[in-house]
Amino acid sequence: MSNTTLQAVGLAAASDASEHRPLIITLFAAFVVATLFITVWAGRQTKDAADFYAGGRQFTGFQNGLAISGDYMSAASFLGIAGAIALFGYDGFLYSIGFLVAWLVALLLVAEPLRNSGRFTMGDVLAYRMRQRPVRTAAGTSTIVVSIFYLLAQMAGAGVLVSLLLGITSDAGKIAIVGLVGVLMILYVTIGGMKGTTWVQMVKAVLLIAGTLLITFLVLWKFNFNVSDLLGTAAEQSGKGAAFLEPGLKYGATGTSKLDFISLGIALVLGTAGLPHILIRFYTVPTARAARKSVIWAIGIIGAFYLMTIALGFGAAALVGPEEITASNKAGNTAAPLLALHIGGADSAGGAILLAVISAVAFATILAVVAGLTLASSSSFAHDIYANVIRKGQATEKEEVRAARWATVLIGIVSIALGAMARDLNVAGLVALAFAVAASANLPTILYSLFWKRFTTSGALWSIYGGLVSSVVLVLFSPVVSGKPSSMFPSVDFAWFPLENPGIVSIPLGFLLGWLGSLLSKEEPDKGKYAELEVKSLTGVAAH
């Protein structure tokens, strides 16, 4: 989600939005009240660490599948992809495919072994065979970095986006929205723990799917369910003709942008199974079999959703048109809400109601995702760093959960502050960076830990820190941060890495370093611990 561009609020959406403000605020408030009610109810049942971190491990595969979908489908994928398709046609759709195919890595290689051998965090599995303190520190660092980057992008985006939907243009108003989102996410996580967060994510997933189904149905109905007609009209309205339906409008400009697209594609596919806020969701079900079922459900739900973004995006291009979309928001983030307004009738009650519903869905989407990210980072801080590194495994469960709650408050306050400060920066690149770190630092270490018997503590440290540092450094010196009008800091130029996505370099590097670090270190891998991990991960013996 682009921030500077989001700032360019066009008159169209702003005036539309302020007319419908009371209705939109009512729906926002209804969602907040309902979810706070759920949170308090869940908090009453949260007694020990397994409740706080893993929701008591009693969710069903279907419930967890819904919650995973709610955790994964961010405002960036709902509003961002619809907008990208509306403005760039086919290239917007390319995004969705990487986001979906990625789930097969989680299904085939990660979900079940992780559920069987870990307890609360990604660090549980990474540190299983290794010296606890260094690997826990590395896993905690990487978890917190990935989650905070992701969180910051969502927070900064939320402020601008919600302001846009409500027609708020003042700086103070935007900061207030960021603060409100931050306070709500702190409440969800500290009071409700994983149980509350899971229910919020499930409610959000149902709302998001229902909202997109409704708009998709109305769009297709308008074109008599003839998809070819819809695409033809979209191409015509876009002013770009047949090229609108072909790859290349967004990524095809130069050799560098093509390479950038490959780099992005690899990071999307390999990053998902290394995102800590997704991984900890597998601990909320009782068995590996239920974890498998949750991924199957998630693939079904997320796949159906991304298929519907085709109707949303091309529908917005055909029925709203690029002029009105870019006038409202240059990056196209308001394409879906504008489509809702138009399809319901721009000057009618129907249009107003649909706009309000879709805006409320976007708000719910933001809240559910930021809650999941906060929970992932605070549980890794409490369980990996506080309990196992600082207290060397001597902390009681009660102390650990207390640390997790305080960490939530701290992370919440920090992200409100950073989100408010970053509201004028273009932080869209941070989500791609989060995926790149997850794919370069976390995934190699997870796969080596589970499947390679010669993997050692040094190997784990090399792959985590190597993947983490290389992706962050490459992005720091890329056009994401400086040197271009669309950069975070457009007025300076210290970029020497040409690509916005570091994955094509940092992912192979992460894998290579994990392998080299293990071969070059003199330590012998712990055979007994590997036997424990391997047998547990494949059979579920003595699983928590």
Place this chain on the structure above:
Amino acid sequence: MTTDAPPPPGGKDLGPAQPTTEQFVEVQESAEFAELRRTYRSFAFPLTVAFILWYLLYVLLSNYAGGFMGAKLFGNINVAFVFGLAQFATTFLIAWFYARHAAEKLDPKADAIKSRMEADA
């Protein structure tokens, strides 16, 4: 926020009794476990390589074979569109295929080892 009664030390989440490391090593070296490992890896690893290559092919064609991808098949539906939908279809198919393989071939083997180890522990 916190509960009044202190949880029992370690909490309720200790899981079932842990077999010893020797028992784990013994199982890991058994033919039965080798069979489970082989059944899992020989299915999951090649399939992972295959779907990643299939996805990369799609990315590369989108990048470098614009003419082919833009060819219209019926109405305004072109090759790129069909290719993209095929990625959805293969993802759903592979997920279903793995779920079936796991339920038929992996779960019974894993359960047999698990119940024996937990009985011994």
